[in-house]
Amino acid sequence: MTEPRGRHAESAMIARKNVEALRAQIVQRYESLSPRLKQVAAYALEHPNDIGLETLAVIAERCKVQPSTIVRFAKTFGYDGASDMQKLFRDELLSHAPSPSYAERIRQFNERAGDAGSHSASELMHEFVQGNIAALQHLDQTTQQPELERGVKLIAEAQAVYLVGLRRSFPVAAYLAYALRHTDKRTYLVDGLAGMIVEQSSMMGPGDLLIATSFRPYAQQTADIVEEAAERGAKVMAISDSRLSPIARRAELCFEVKDAEFRKFRSLTASLCLAQTLVIGYAQQLTERENGKSRA
Amino acid sequence: MTEPRGRHAESAMIARKNVEALRAQIVQRYESLSPRLKQVAAYALEHPNDIGLETLAVIAERCKVQPSTIVRFAKTFGYDGASDMQKLFRDELLSHAPSPSYAERIRQFNERAGDAGSHSASELMHEFVQGNIAALQHLDQTTQQPELERGVKLIAEAQAVYLVGLRRSFPVAAYLAYALRHTDKRTYLVDGLAGMIVEQSSMMGPGDLLIATSFRPYAQQTADIVEEAAERGAKVMAISDSRLSPIARRAELCFEVKDAEFRKFRSLTASLCLAQTLVIGYAQQLTERENGKSRA
DNA sequence: AACAGTATAGAACGAACTTTTCATTCTATT
DNA sequence: AATAGAATGAAAAGTTCGTTCTATACTGTT
Numbered sequence: 001m002t003e004p005r006g007r008h009a010e011s012a013m014i015a016r017k018n019v020e021a022l023r024a025q026i027v028q029r030y031e032s033l034s035p036r037l038k039q040v041a042a043y044a045l046e047h048p049n050d051i052g053l054e055t056l057a058v059i060a061e062r063c064k065v066q067p068s069t070i071v072r073f074a075k076t077f078g079y080d081g082a083s084d085m086q087k088l089f090r091d092e093l094l095s096h097a098p099s100p101s102y103a104e105r106i107r108q109f110n111e112r113a114g115d116a117g118s119h120s121a122s123e124l125m126h127e128f129v130q131g132n133i134a135a136l137q138h139l140d141q142t143t144q145q146p147e148l149e150r151g152v153k154l155i156a157e158a159q160a161v162y163l164v165g166l167r168r169s170f171p172v173a174a175y176l177a178y179a180l181r182h183t184d185k186r187t188y189l190v191d192g193l194a195g196m197i198v199e200q201s202s203m204m205g206p207g208d209l210l211i212a213t214s215f216r217p218y219a220q221q222t223a224d225i226v227e228e229a230a231e232r233g234a235k236v237m238a239i240s241d242s243r244l245s246p247i248a249r250r251a252e253l254c255f256e257v258k259d260a261e262f263r264k265f266r267s268l269t270a271s272l273c274l275a276q277t278l279v280i281g282y283a284q285q286l287t288e289r290e291n292g293k294s295r296a
Numbered sequence: 297m298t299e300p301r302g303r304h305a306e307s308a309m310i311a312r313k314n315v316e317a318l319r320a321q322i323v324q325r326y327e328s329l330s331p332r333l334k335q336v337a338a339y340a341l342e343h344p345n346d347i348g349l350e351t352l353a354v355i356a357e358r359c360k361v362q363p364s365t366i367v368r369f370a371k372t373f374g375y376d377g378a379s380d381m382q383k384l385f386r387d388e389l390l391s392h393a394p395s396p397s398y399a400e401r402i403r404q405f406n407e408r409a410g411d412a413g414s415h416s417a418s419e420l421m422h423e424f425v426q427g428n429i430a431a432l433q434h435l436d437q438t439t440q441q442p443e444l445e446r447g448v449k450l451i452a453e454a455q456a457v458y459l460v461g462l463r464r465s466f467p468v469a470a471y472l473a474y475a476l477r478h479t480d481k482r483t484y485l486v487d488g489l490a491g492m493i494v495e496q497s498s499m500m501g502p503g504d505l506l507i508a509t510s511f512r513p514y515a516q517q518t519a520d521i522v523e524e525a526a527e528r529g530a531k532v533m534a535i536s537d538s539r540l541s542p543i544a545r546r547a548e549l550c551f552e553v554k555d556a557e558f559r560k561f562r563s564l565t566a567s568l569c570l571a572q573t574l575v576i577g578y579a580q581q582l583t584e585r586e587n588g589k590s591r592a
Numbered sequence: 593a594a595c596a597g598t599a600t601a602g603a604a605c606g607a608a609c610t611t612t613t614c615a616t617t618c619t620a621t622t
Numbered sequence: 623a624a625t626a627g628a629a630t631g632a633a634a635a636g637t638t639c640g641t642t643c644t645a646t647a648c649t650g651t652t
Contacts, residue, residue, distance in 0.1 A: 027539045034629055042540055049390060053349075056610060066631055071611060081611065093389065094345055121444035124580070125573040129436040132569055133429050140425040148417035168474055171467035171568070178464055179561055193489070265475055265576055269565050272467075273428055277421040280561055284420070330599060352640060362601055367641060379640065 019092040040073040052089030131260035132269040139270040152281040158209035160186040165213035172213040179279040201225045206233035212247045213239040315388040336369040348385030427556035428565040435566040448577040454505035456482040461509035468509045475575040497521045502529035509535040
């Protein structure tokens with residue numbers, strides 16, 4: 001009988017104990033695995049629940065390997081067989097058990113709710129998540145369909161799109177630049193590199209669109225660029241937290257976004273979601289027109 | 297052939313849909329059940345997870361009944377067989393499941409979004425909002441408290457923090473740079489400006505921390521910088537979509553983030569929420585220490 | 593007390609599943 | 623170019639599992 005455990009014997013024994021250890025094992029040994037075993041490894045990391053619940057045939061089919069490969073994988077990591085490994089994942093699923101029983105569920109919930117107040121890192125995250133979800137839902141409720149369509153239309157009609165967003169708004173502008181460059185639209189990120197912000201924005205002209213993002217406290221430079229764009233005949237779309245903001249006043253169209261905020265640190269979740277909607281809305285319109293043309 | 301469905305036929309059909317309805321059914325009909333079926337009913341209410349995960353033989357043994365009794369129980373409540381009923385409990389387990397259920401939701405979101413034809417702009421936004429919410433909840437559920445704390449600690453202990461994220465990951469790095477500069481931490485954004493990416497990253501040394509962000513398809517340059525950081529003795533924190541990614545392997549700590557995605561356009565919502573948590577976690581720790589000092 | 597109808601236990605069966613085996617393909621080395 | 627060794631795919635072998643069937647025990651009625 002061949003011995004499947006090599007120099008990984010001890011560590012494999014550790015991996016037998018819990019899924020977390022196994023995950024670590026998989027990551028550590030990933031590079032040394034054969035191609036098929038890599039497939040299984042990746043799937044195991046991505047879909048641990050499937051490993052625990054589905055049959056080998058199903059898992060194999062989803063990994064695009066033979067059932068026997070799953071067994072080989074399990075043995076490689078020190079298990080007697082695939083079933084043996086599956087037990088581990090199953091137990092894990094149970095240990096995180098969501099609904100042991102009604103009483104238990106309610107008890108756990110109360111415990112979690114009860115010890116709020118102190119701010120451990122994961123409590124912080126939980127708060128942000130809740131705040132960001134609220135911000136997203138607010139965005140969804142308050143954003144008007146016609147405004148979105150006007151936004152997409154502005155992008156579609158622009159010869160070129162200039163993007164500006166400084167300081168905390170910079171990631172929004174950067175995301176828009178990245179995303180729009182995946183379409184055929186000429187896109188320029190006004191980043192003020194080498195103090196050339198004036199020079200960069202002096203390129204704008206009629207037929208162009210400036211998408212300006214700015215939140216309180218508004219950067220003066222952003223307002224200046226909006227001003228310049230308007231004077232040069234470019235259209236302006238604003239993403240801001242108020243229609244009264246300096247960049248909103250000269251704008252053709254203004255999206256008012258209320259992002260979650262926590263101790264001076266503004267989240268950008270809602271703004272980015274809006275940005276994504278605009279870009280994909282535009283990309284979709286492009287696709288449809290192409291299809292329309294090719295069909296016609 | 298006898299018809300197991302009696303006057304409970306319609307309600308049994310409802311019970312088929314979800315565990316909650318079945319529980320109600322069981323409670324309602326409990327008194328009219330035979331002794332053995334009562335045993336099974338009680339067990340099903342108390343240990344729904346067992347019903348979903350264990351084999352009939354095991355469940356039967358724990359109920360102190362024959363396996364065939366479980367089958368009769370299932371048929372009494374309108375299922376084709378015990379396996380049919382088990383599926384229900386299994387799905388329930390998965391839907392409340394800790395991690396991959398949300399991953400599943402994100403996946404489903406992506407699928408739905410993928411095969412969609414044309415959408416109005418506000419429908420698009422609604423879908424993004426839902427997808428992003430799912431991604432945020434997934435983040436909250438899968439991120440481990442100890443990992444977050446290690447992340448904050450890594451930042452706190454670093455002499456300087458270097459940030460890298462190219463292409464679609466750039467906004468994350470930019471946001472981290474912006475946010476961290478509002479603390480006292482020395483922060484450098486490795487942006488590869490003027491082709492100086494190698495020069496910029498050669499500044500790193502022992503005691504420094506590199507926070508690298510990269511998503512599929514991974515930028516080779518980002519992996520190179522991680523490599524260089526590790527060789528120069530700097531610690532590495534990775535924000536990525538897989539622990540198997542090139543940047544994750546050399547990392548001290550890796551956060552696995554599943555962002556919503558729509559036709560190649562990855563959202564950054566979850567990644568940014570994680571970034572925010574880390575920074576504010578660090579900022580809070582700073583504040584607490586200052587307060588501690590001033591009181592002493 | 594006998595009987596009809598129902599419930600239960602246990603064995604038996606067939607289907608599905610995991611594991612093993614073996615032939616073939618691939619890869620690296622000489 | 624040849625060959626040894628590893629990796630893989632396909633299928634057989636062996637096991638486990640869910641379901642059904644039947645004999646028996648129970649319950650309530652006449």
